[in-house]
Amino acid sequence: MLDIIMKRVFSANLFIFLITLLTATSTVAAGKVDNFEIEGLISAASPMALISELEKKLKVNVVEINLKNTESGWPVFAIEFDPDQLSREDIEKTIATIEDPAGHFYQVHKGPPINNAAFIDEELKAMEMFAPTAAEMEKVTNPIAPADESLARGKEIYEINCSTCHGMNGNGQGPASHGITTFPRQLWSWYNTDSSTDAYLYWFITNGRNEMPPWGLVLSDNERWDVINYVKTLKKPE
């Protein structure tokens, strides 16, 4: 009698175990893992608050968190979800509705930071009236040929003064770039450009913009031209 009961209990347990295994396998098989760069993590409690709230609101599973050492500098969450039930946009919208313990709303980071939003026409007109702009830059020509000597001098000046923000290879991600509010410019777009860009580069290096200081106060004319010659040799690594 006892044997029969034990056998029935065992077979029932086995049945439940198999059903559970099948369900779990099918969930994992349907899951898709996508990375989300999160803005709004400002405290130690913040990631856990976001995860618990997100998992409560949607049927998702946060499988990995990378708070630092990410390529973009933003914390990255790897989130597993069922693509038949949810889209990436649904998750982004839900994240934007979650408030962190300090009272800010989270946001999924997309593209460049919003403080680089273009000036609106009204601002541009005002700038024309009250402040010097790139439109007023002098039409200057580079007096120094991009010879080896100039490039060597430019490289030295660049590595001392510019690389902390713009990076050694000009990728705009130097060690100091995380401490300022405007992303430093990536410089590869100037690679091998002709003399038509000289006046523009000279104007910006001389006068500065946003957090970039006016290097006209620090570097001599010739030093700035050496830097311009060197910047035009910075190429995106293959």
Place this chain on the structure above:
Amino acid sequence: MSSKVKPPRMRIGRRIKKDHVFKVKVRFEHPSFTGLGQAEPETNPAFNRAIPVSFIRNMLVYYGEDLVSRFNMTSAIADNPMFTFKLKAVKEAPVKVVFINNAGERWETSKDIKFSA
């Protein structure tokens, strides 16, 4: 720290005489974040870009049709700032103040200037 934006409000003196200088006060409830914060204060005290950057970028002052002043600001601006400046009452016309934040969003407020007897 308020994270909500409310429309700007302007106050000017009641008695304004022609060619006299009058004071304009403008208050704008707008948050100001540098975007920097500590993601892990206990293990990594370094500041990183942790929250969205938000600050008032420009304030433009119009007297009638003329643009009379421009305030160019950075993320160092306070939360909910109050601006005070003086204008010379040269004409009966509205004073308009326009705010533009770092996302390019725009708000404005205006008051008519009428000379008292």
